[in-house]
Amino acid sequence: MKKNVISLGIFLISTFSFAQVGINTSTPNPDAALDIVSVNKGLLPPRLALVSTVSPAPLSVHVAGMVVYNTATVNDLIPALYYNDGTKWVLAKSSGITTNVLSSTGNTITSTVNGVASSTTAVKTVSNTSSGNVLSTTVNGVAGAAVPIINSNALSLSGSSLTSTVNGIASNAVNLAPAITAATTNLLSSSGNTMTSTVNGIARTAPIINSVTNTVSGNTLTTTVNGISSGSVTLPQGVNIYNSDGVLTNHRVVSMNRKELFFSENSANNILFDIGSTFAGNIRLYSVGSVASVIRAGVGSSRMLDMDVLSNGTSRIMSAGNTELFIGTTTNSAPLIFGAGNTRAILTGSGNFGIGTTSPSQKLHVIGNILASGTITPDYVFEKHFDGISKLKPSYTMMDLEQVEEYTRLNKHLPGVPSASEIEAQGGIVLNRAAEINLEKIEELYLYVFELKKEIKALKEKNIHLEKIIIEN
Structure with missing residues (x-):
């Protein structure tokens, strides 16, 4: 303790006498108030947790020349050596820690270095030069890659009107009639279904036949080519196309050849298939009222089975009359499955009905809850x-x-x-x-x-x- 008091006294005497302090030296630099000499020690400044560069905290006021080492990473501060310029804390450049954030708005680019922002114009000069069909653009003195000026150019002629389309933009039509002399040549030639017209040495092609349709009425055939109908031709009876009833002499096979086969409805909008000779329509395809499509199988007029599709998309299977409607399988090994989307119910050949299971073990086997109504809770x-x-x-x-x-x-x-x-x-x-x-x-x-x-x-x-x-x- 006594030694410390003596050292402090010497330090104060030295300070008051020379207004200079030298540590580890008896000859401090005459321009320095404090001169420290050491070969293996450094100067440790005060370590504080600053709040921001604009706030003096934890000091009471900004003091120009104040030096501290900030320990906090907060707001615009990082752990580094800062000095105070009298209005704010400034990051010491010697710390080697620098931040640079770039941002842009419109044509203005902003660089924020160590929290200090500066702005400049991004694009200052733009110039375009062309050579032949090549265009070059130079921005801020830096030349970009050259691009072609004209990418496409097409000419089209309609009558005597000529149109030029450059890069997809069509020009106004030019009338060539004054430039076309009376000396005009037009040569026609054909190859297969292609016709070629060569006018003044310019050739254009087009198909000769664009459409062909055949219609048969009874045993009369008519052909229409490019919308022009031919005279009708009467077909011989041997081709089995009748305008009256006919009789098959043997089994016949109609090859569809991946084509669709259409049956046209009668005057009642029906298509009838009959067994026997009553022509009542044992199997009938038709539509009526709200039923958009019906397939009906019937015996007489009172026993019928309908498969309907309504105009709203509803599908139905209905049986008319007092007879039973049987939906099932004919063997005990084949189950009857009811499906709605991915949900299934099954009736096995052994008579077990399952809901939520494909292998019911009882007459009624339900996996899930059963909700029953028609009763009251005995409260x-x-x-x-x-x-x-x-x-x-x-x-x-x-x-x-x-x-x-x-x-x-x-x-x-x-x-x-x-x-x-x-x-x-x-x-x-x-x-x-x-x-x-x-x-x-x-x-x-x-x-x-x-x-x-x-x-x-x-x-x-x-x-x-x-x-x-x-x-x-």
């Missing part, structure tokens, strides 16, 4: 018990346990539950009604338990009272 049990009257089922009454015991002794089933003979007579049990009855009996059991609990509680209290009397006596 009337609690409603009648606690309110004395039920709005849901006014006729409901609940027996006491003695009455239930007597009823089951005589009838061998619970009150309100169908007997085995009743279930057999109606052909089985109604599942949603059975679920309602089961829930009704469960709720009644709860009420019986509530009553028994009250009785047990009363008996416990009575036993406690009796035990107290016995102990006191």
Whole structure:
């Protein structure tokens, strides 16, 4: 401690005497207020966490010449040596840490170096030069790649009008009539279906036949070429095209050759296919009313099966008459599958029906929930018990346990539950009604338990009272 006091005194005497301080030297530089000499030590400035370059914090005010080392990375600051110019903190260039951010708006480019922004004009000069069909553009003294001026040039002639189209832009038509002399040549030649017209040495080609159609009415054939119809030709009967009824003499095969075969409807907008000779249409294709398309198979006029497509896109299969509509398979190994999108239901050959499964193991096998309506939740049990009257089922009454015991002794089933003979007579049990009855009996059991609990509680209290009397006596 004494040694430190002596050193401090020497330091103060030295400061007051010469207004200079020298550390590790007795001859400080005459222009320096503080001269430090060291071969293996550095100068460690104050280390502060600055807030921003414009704020003096954590100092109270900006002081020109103040030097600190910033330890914070915040706002526009980085860890580095900063000096204060009296209005803000400035990054010391000797730190070697520099930031440069470029941005542009319109023709102005901005460079922000160490938080200091400067702007200039991006494009200052633009000049275009051409040589022949080549165009060059020079921006700010830098020449770009040369590009052709004219990429396409097409001439078209309509009558005596000439049009030039350059780079897709058409010129005004020029009338060549004054330049065309009376000496005009036109030579026609053909090869296959192509005709060539050579006018004044300029050749153009076009197809000779653009369209050919054949129409047959009965055994009369008409050919139309380029919209001009020929005279009709009567075909011999041997080609089996009839204008009256005909008879097949043997089996016949019509090769479609990847072509479509159309049947034209009759006056009633029907196409009929018959078995027998009644011409009533055992199989009929037609449309009527809201039904856009119908395929009907019928026997007579009262037994029919329709496959319909309505005008709104709805599809239907319907059977008319009082006979059954059977949809199924003919062998036990082939299942019947019902599909809607990717959802499937299946009826197997063994008679099991599955929903949500392709291999049902029971007569009805459902994977998922079943929602049944047509019944009510038996809340009337609690409603009648606690309110004395039920709005849901006014006729409901609940027996006491003695009455239930007597009823089951005589009838061998619970009150309100169908007997085995009743279930057999109606052909089985109604599942949603059975679920309602089961829930009704469960709720009644709860009420019986509530009553028994009250009785047990009363008996416990009575036993406690009796035990107290016995102990006191």
